[in-house]
Amino acid sequence: MDGYEVKKVMDQVHISSEMQEEVIMNIQRRMEHGNKNTNAWNWRRIATAAAAFALAAGAVSFPVRAFVASVVQERMESVPEEEMKDLNDMVQSQHDVLADGFSRAYSDSEKERSKALWQAYENGTFPEKVIAQVDSAEAVPEGTLCYIRATGVFNLPAQEMTDEEMLQIIDFQHKMSYAVEVQAAAAEAQEKTARLEKAVQDANGISRDEAVEIAKKQLMADLGDKAAELELMTTSAGSGASLLDASDYSEVDFVGESKAGVIYDVGFGNPDTHAPYGYFIDAVDGSILYTYK
Numbered sequence: 001m002d003g004y005e006v007k008k009v010m011d012q013v014h015i016s017s018e019m020q021e022e023v024i025m026n027i028q029r030r031m032e033h034g035n036k037n038t039n040a041w042n043w044r045r046i047a048t049a050a051a052a053f054a055l056a057a058g059a060v061s062f063p064v065r066a067f068v069a070s071v072v073q074e075r076m077e078s079v080p081e082e083e084m085k086d087l088n089d090m091v092q093s094q095h096d097v098l099a100d101g102f103s104r105a106y107s108d109s110e111k112e113r114s115k116a117l118w119q120a121y122e123n124g125t126f127p128e129k130v131i132a133q134v135d136s137a138e139a140v141p142e143g144t145l146c147y148i149r150a151t152g153v154f155n156l157p158a159q160e161m162t163d164e165e166m167l168q169i170i171d172f173q174h175k176m177s178y179a180v181e182v183q184a185a186a187a188e189a190q191e192k193t194a195r196l197e198k199a200v201q202d203a204n205g206i207s208r209d210e211a212v213e214i215a216k217k218q219l220m221a222d223l224g225d226k227a228a229e230l231e232l233m234t235t236s237a238g239s240g241a242s243l244l245d246a247s248d249y250s251e252v253d254f255v256g257e258s259k260a261g262v263i264y265d266v267g268f269g270n271p272d273t274h275a276p277y278g279y280f281i282d283a284v285d286g287s288i289l290y291t292y293k
Helices: 003-012 016-034 044-056 071-077 079-093 110-121 165-204 208-229
Strands: 132-134 146-148 151-156 242-245 264-267 276-282 290-292
Touching: 071 165, 079 165, 110 165, 146 242, 165 242, 208 264, 208 276, 208 290
Parallel strands: 132 146
Antiparallel strands: 146 151, 242 264, 264 276, 276 290
C-alpha cells in the first residue's frame, strides 16, 4: 500500500484526528516492539490494525468495515512468507485430486455450528492452535483431526468436533486460499512493474532515486524546517518510490498529464503521528503532478 492509499484509508475512518493519531501510535508501538528497523514502516498493516482497533472499540462508523477486510487479512499477512509459499506449492500439486474434501460428512450440529464459527472467525475469533498436517493417509493418527497433504483431505475424528477443531479447519482453508491469491498477485505485480519500468526506460525517464530526491526538495520547499520532522516511507523492497500506473488513479486531480502514463509515489510520514505527506511525480520529466497530505 502506497502513501496515497494510506491517506484514503484513514479518511474512511470516521473518528477525530486526535483519536486517529492515538490509535495508530498505539498500534505502531506494538508493531515496533523489538524491531530496530523503524524506518521501514509497513503502512498497510498499521492502517489495517488501526482501523480494526477503532472498529472493535465501537469508535468508528460503518464505512471502515469495507476496509477492515478484516482482522483476518491481518492474520493472513502475519503468516511467514515461506509457509505461504509451501501452502501454495501444496495446493498446486493437488491439481489431480479433489482437494479440501472431508473423511466424513459433518453432522447436523456441526453444520449449524460451522456457520456461526465462520462468522466468528471473520470477526476475529481464531483457533488457539494450527491444524496438524500429515503427508499421507497412512500417517494419520487414529481419531485425530489433521490435513492430509497428498490427498487434500481433512481427516475428521469420529466424534463430534469441538469449536477449536472446527476453527482450525476454517483457519487452514483461509490460509490455503490466501496463499494461492498471494502468489498469483505477486506474479501479476511483477509483470506490471516490469511493464512500467520498460515504459520509463523507453521514454528515458528518471530513476526511483531521482524521484526521491525531487520529492525531498519539494518537501523542503513546502514545509521548510518542518520537513525535518518527516521520514521517507519505504516499500517492502526498500525503495522510497513506488512505481504506479497513472490510469489506476483517474480520480486524482493531477496538475498535468503523465508523459508516459507512469508515476512515482514518494511518501513521507511523521514518526509520532504517522500522518502521510507525499507526491505523485511524473516518471519521465520529474514534474510534481499531485501533492497529498
